Amino acid sequence: MASTEYDLIIIGGGLAGASLAVALAKTNYRIAVIEAFAVDADAQPSYDERTIALTYSARHIFSQLGVWDSQIEADACAIKSIHISNKGHLGLSRLSCLDAGTPALGYVVPTRSLGYALTRQIQLSDNIAFYCPGEASQVDIKAHAAVVTVLTDKAKKPLELSAKLVVIADGGRSPLLSRLGFNKEQHPYSQSALLSIISTNTAHQNKAYERFMDDGPLALLPMTDQRFAVVWTLSPENLTRIEAMDDMDYIACLQDAFGTTAGLFSKPTSRKAYPLTRSILNTPYGERVLVLGNAAHTVHPVAGQGFNLGLRDVAALAEQLLESEQDISDIGSLAFLQHYAQSRTQDTQRVSQFTDGLLKIFSHSSPLVAAGRNLGLAVVENLPFVKRALLRHSMGLGKGQPRLARGLKLRRGRSSES
Numbered sequence: 001m002a003s004t005e006y007d008l009i010i011i012g013g014g015l016a017g018a019s020l021a022v023a024l025a026k027t028n029y030r031i032a033v034i035e036a037f038a039v040d041a042d043a044q045p046s047y048d049e050r051t052i053a054l055t056y057s058a059r060h061i062f063s064q065l066g067v068w069d070s071q072i073e074a075d076a077c078a079i080k081s082i083h084i085s086n087k088g089h090l091g092l093s094r095l096s097c098l099d100a101g102t103p104a105l106g107y108v109v110p111t112r113s114l115g116y117a118l119t120r121q122i123q124l125s126d127n128i129a130f131y132c133p134g135e136a137s138q139v140d141i142k143a144h145a146a147v148v149t150v151l152t153d154k155a156k157k158p159l160e161l162s163a164k165l166v167v168i169a170d171g172g173r174s175p176l177l178s179r180l181g182f183n184k185e186q187h188p189y190s191q192s193a194l195l196s197i198i199s200t201n202t203a204h205q206n207k208a209y210e211r212f213m214d215d216g217p218l219a220l221l222p223m224t225d226q227r228f229a230v231v232w233t234l235s236p237e238n239l240t241r242i243e244a245m246d247d248m249d250y251i252a253c254l255q256d257a258f259g260t261t262a263g264l265f266s267k268p269t270s271r272k273a274y275p276l277t278r279s280i281l282n283t284p285y286g287e288r289v290l291v292l293g294n295a296a297h298t299v300h301p302v303a304g305q306g307f308n309l310g311l312r313d314v315a316a317l318a319e320q321l322l323e324s325e326q327d328i329s330d331i332g333s334l335a336f337l338q339h340y341a342q343s344r345t346q347d348t349q350r351v352s353q354f355t356d357g358l359l360k361i362f363s364h365s366s367p368l369v370a371a372g373r374n375l376g377l378a379v380v381e382n383l384p385f386v387k388r389a390l391l392r393h394s395m396g397l398g399k400g401q402p403r404l405a406r407g408l409k410l411r412r413g414r415s416s417e418s
Contacts, residue, residue, distance in 0.1 A: 004162070012295070013132055055106045079108065139289065164332040193274050194239060198251070209262060219231040302359055312405055
């Protein structure tokens, strides 16, 4: 077995893992990134035809990392406003970037575009080794290092990589967690999300829609070229029925469900369905191992918070690692990892509870709850300070967020700035 020593090994080179690696490029840390799928593989979720909704703070992060380049700028579509409604009820709320005091509320970006930009940065970084495709088959915890066994196509024998810290960022279905003794608290939802992209015959004017239906929310997110990304929450019965439709029937069904507020729909892409689960690792770390992003927590896609929460994990960890780069801290110690986890507990719990609570409130059939929903939407609609507070939190701009999320550069060494 070959043996190579690093400071940090990142298992998972998707959007979260690659973002952490890029955040630490040009530092003194020696980093290895292990990604199971080739960059251009169809199974690689960071390079498929899906889109991702980024909050305004996520734009801050990627800009500070040098990832938000001219290509992403061309591929991204700004969300300037959001129209929230409850089908069959009177209440609605309209949120605008003017309410938040920012140029946009967020952006819709193809995952392929973002994935390629991150990979380019990794490949240009002298301190990052990219094992792709490579499978992390085993992680052994030693006294002063963690040892990761890696299987690659290029090496005839397994490789042994060692590091002070191993970060697991390989997604919500990480195969390594149970092997390492992590117990994830999981609450599957009874619905799935059906994703597609459609065209419309009217200009969307950078407006997103979130309409709560009987099965759950139906979101239309604006894209370039007069298109929408569709995220449709469906019960198992309706999912089976709609998945079996041809494109013409699917468009007719979607149009009937949503109405013509956003124009007449056409040209649907292929549809992909994903089961929905709320999960969290209450203790996302162990000796020399830290779990990050969707591997540590997943939330319902309502309000588009999932990846953005994981990206703020990345920003917080990168900030703590930069503070410790020049001192004698052991970045794999329990004390170091506990400090990171404590800094992320409040944000993680708030987002998880907010998305789950929002779903429960809008799925409840009680007339009393329905009246409360309508009142709540009316309050948000008519009180500017409530709108601003809601938007600042949902955009990841609330108090206590990492420097990168606030549009500030990372700084080496300890800083007294909050």
